[in-house]
Amino acid sequence: MSHALTDLAISELRELAANVLRRLGVEPPEPGELTARTPITGGELLTLRASTTAEVDAAIARADTAFRAWRTVPAPQRAAVVRRLSALLTEHLDDLGELVTLEAGKIGPEARGEVQEMIDVCEFAIGLSRQLYGRTMPSERPGHRLMETWHPLGVVGVISAFNFPVAVWAWNTAIALVCGDTVVWKPSETTPLTALACHGLLRRAARDVGADPEVHQLIQGAAAVGEQLVDDARVALVSATGSVRMGQLVAPRVAARFGRCLLELGGNNAAIVTPSADLELATRGIVFAAAGTAGQRCTTLRRLIAHADVAEPLLDRISSAYRQLRVGNPLEEGVLVGPLVDARAYDGMRAALDRALTDGGEVVCGGERIEGPDENAFYVRPAVVRMPAQTAVVREETFAPILYVLTYHDLEEAIELHNAVPQGLSSSIFTQNQREAERFLAADGSDCGIANVNIGTSGAEIGGAFGGEKQTGGGRESGSDSWKAYMRRATNTVNYSTELPLAQGIRFE
Known part of the structure; x- marks a missing residue:
């Protein structure tokens, strides 16, 4: 399908979604109050039922029951489910990528890249199933062995966001399953179809290898569904991806019941x-990180802190690149920037730009809305805004393609500007000076969970732990030792002597 924006018809997209679901083996859902829309036109793809309170409770109960058997399955055998899921994802990479484009508005290469991330983390989890290492430490008592072991934690609740509707679920689910946990997934209500597809593929993978498909449960709906998952004491870990405001609501409620x-x-x-x-390398890294996914990544580059000596030539390069970005139908070949997810995202972008101008900012390029196929579709040109200072609007996250440009004269000043925001996810420095690179990576350099040199802020690899x-x-998901978040640790002491010496030499006769 290749159409200009004004030629797009929701009937074609609806038919495309139905065909993709059929190829993925997903039965048409029962119509209901939950609406699956596409940001490509703003139109309705189909409706489906939201989970009731009783259905959420039953799903958690099934996951809890399944956990009691799943935790006793050896980890390499648990990995068989993930291995089969990886094969199914590879087989259906294009189909699932197309569904991601339809629901999240990502261009084809980004959507397929997200599915590839799922495959990559499955491979990581398969290898991990033979590396859930504990440790042995010297005991101070003769004839004793002191060690730590790791055990499955329980039911993991996964709450995911619209912008990565499948990858973040896979990061959590693949690792949770090999760790011996079961999963209850509450996806964004904006992307219910990709959730149905992934749930179907995983349960199919489980059946194909003779495992219990009840190790994975799907619940759908708005905030109330997620709140029920957050508050349930049977859910040992809640892994939630979303806004800071969402986290401020979730964390205290989970902590109140001593969950994780x-x-x-x-x-x-x-x-x-x-x-x-x-500057050529920097321009490529900056433009992709700032404009990719229409600025709707948690790792999107939102602030550019350029030295005064290079700010003007760098801005010239970025502006030139921005003017060449094709904005439009993400299903069309060659388009680099798709739509914003909805009207609220567009309104947030407009409000942020207005505040930036009030604060003395200057729009270098972009920011305007492009005519779409419908008034409910929101296409915008990514904006570059030069700011006189790091004002309040710059310190906030606006989930849209706005790049604020600030200048500095001294690296210490730049690092101070960099760290003077409440968030701390991803960061980068472009330099050919090793001292500058090492200064940025030092303990008093970038305060983010991800700090890069000569690449942009987006595009994290599976092997490294992701988080900020x-x-x-x-939180930390995906690679490295992030698996420890999905398990519980036990310290074990084994006395293989005939004596019973007490710790610290205490005698209790």
Whole structure:
């Protein structure tokens, strides 16, 4: 399908969605009060039922029951489900990518790249199933062995956002399953169809290898459905991805029942460009990080902190690149920027731009809305705004393609500007000076969970733990030792002697 924006018809997209679901083996859902829309036109794809209170309770109960058997399955055998899921995702990569485009508005390469991330994390989890290492420590008592072991935690509740409707679910689910946990997934109500597809593929994978498909449960609906998941004591861990405000609501409620939280929240990511930077390389990294996914990534580059000596030539390069970005139908070949997800996203962008202008900002390029196929579709040109200072609007995250540009004269000043926001997810520096790079990566350099040199703020790899500090929530998902969040640790002491010496040499005769 290749159409100009004004030629798009919702009937074609509706038919396309139905065909993709059929190829993925998903039966048409029962019509209901939950509406699946496409940001491509703003129109309705289909409706489906939201989960009732009783259905959410039953789903958690099934996951809790399944956990009691699943935790006793050896981890390499649990990985068989993830291995089969990886094969199904590989088989249906294009289909699932097309569904992501329809529901989230991502251009084809980004949507397919998100599915590839799912495959990558499955491979990581399969290898991890043989590496859930504990440790042995020296005991102070003769004839004793002291060690730590890791055990499955329980039911994991996954709450995901619209902008990565499948990858973030896979990050959590693939690792949780090999760790011996079961999963209850509450996706964004904006992307219910991709959730149906992933749920169907995983349960099919489980059946194909003779595992219990009840290890994964799907609940759909608005905030009330997620709140029920958050408040249920049977849910050992709540992994929630979303806004800072959402995290501020979730964390205290989970803590009140002594559950665990893994939070991936807001990002207000910045890149520092030093005088020694390769400006051509920096431009490529900046434009992709700032304009990709129409600015709707938690790792989107939102602040550019450029040295005064290179700010003008760098802005010239970025502006030139921005003017060449094709904005339009994400299903069309060659389009680089798709739509904003909805009217609220557009209103947020307009409000932020107005505040920036009030604060003395200057729009260098972009920011205008492009005519779409319907008034409910919101296409915009990514904006570059030069700011005289890091004002309140710059310190906030606006989930839209706005790049604020600030200048500096000294690297210490740049790092201070960089860190002077509440969020702490991703960051980068463009430099060919090793001292500047090392200064940025030092303990008193970038205060983010992700700090890069000579690449942008987006595009994290599966092998490294993903997450951030401060209002980003402190969670870590995906690679490295993030698996520990999905397990519980036990310290074990084994006495293989015939004596019973007490710790610290205490005698109790």
